[in-house]
Amino acid sequence: MTSASELRSGKTHRDENFPVASWIIHPRHRALILAFYNFVRTADDIADHATLDAQEKLRLLDLLEAELLGKGDSQKEAVKLRDALAERAMPPRHALDVLIAFRMDVTKLRYENWDEVIHYCRYSAMPVGRFMLDVHGESTSTWAASDALCAGLQINNHLQDCARDYRDLNRVYLPRDALAAAGATVEMLGAAKSAPPLLQCLHGLAVRTETLLDESRTLGARVRDFRLGLEIAVIQAFADRIVNLLKRRDPLGERVHLNPLELAVHSIGGIAREMTRRAAGRRPVSRPAAGA
Incomplete structure (x- = not known):
């Protein structure tokens, strides 16, 4: 019998675009x-x-x-x-939900609209945030803001890796209706840089993703656990920086991932902002400071 471990890519928690058990x-x-x-x-x-x-x-x-x-x-x-x-004494519900998304990855290669992408995120990303909240004993009232953050992270990743997903897996998470509205085609993802219609589509999806991230900003203030609040602030800082890159750059031909120095800088910034906010007892603002 094949062991699933033998099929691992070699990627570990240290290779992700967000902190894992940091x-x-x-x-x-x-x-x-x-x-x-x-x-x-x-x-x-x-x-x-x-x-x-x-x-x-x-x-x-x-x-x-x-x-x-x-x-x-x-x-x-x-x-x-x-x-x-x-x-x-925790149920496996969140891990079971994630398996639904991976079955979708095997059987579904195209997404018709934004709602279908969010439905995918419901199983691929949102259970991860819910799991973290459950581990820390947080209320389910935090789930809505967490869901928005996790969906934003997932779609950031889809936009960052859109060319590789198409090239290596023939998998496209960009909604077909968004591509069509911009006059773009799936085949444009095979080029070395984005044609203007594709770039318009990608930038529009990044703006829409930024709206999701805005909806998540109350999460840090809603969680009781101090350390978890700091971790969320770091993740939010990473997500904000990446979506800002995606709104301006071309993921087919330009860097849209954070390098180690940027990760360190935004980690420190996120922690500092969250500690200051908690000390002052303030609610988070609707948008981050410029350049966050």
Whole structure:
């Protein structure tokens, strides 16, 4: 039997565009968060695998789900997450939701409109934020703002990697109606730089993503856990900077990812703003400071 671990891409939590179980988070939560991350990363790598056929991908995703639910012990990522959740008496609901998104990645290569993209984010991204909130014992009243932040992060990633997703996976998350409205085509994603209609579409989607990020700004003020609040502030700072790049640059031909120095600078800035806000007891503003 194939082990899902053998199909990992080699990407780890240190390679993501956002912090995963960073030093900010209390040590008592890190093992559970990393178990969740490794389960999700394994499933993601299966869905994106270059040589597996669709049937085999779906079989392996089903196997991960079955073993997460206690039906077998052959897949270490599923067993480790299952045990870590049991220690906290937490259900596997969020991990199961994410598996729905990875099955979609196997079977769905195009999205008709923004609502379909948000539906995908409901399973690919929003469960991750909800899981983090549950780990910290936060109220479900925080979910709406978290959902907006996670969807914004996911769509930022779709825009950053739109050319690679098309080239390597023939997968396009850009809504067909947005492409058509700008006079762009999917095939334009294969070029070295964006044609003007495609760039118009990409910039318009970045503006729409910025609206999602604006809807998430109350999240830090809603969470009780101080460390989690700082982590959210860092993630928000990263997301804001990336969406600002995506509004101005061409992801086909220009850099739209943050380098290590930028990650460090925006981490410090996010932490400083959140600590100042908490000390003063202020609610977050609707938009970040210029250049955030």
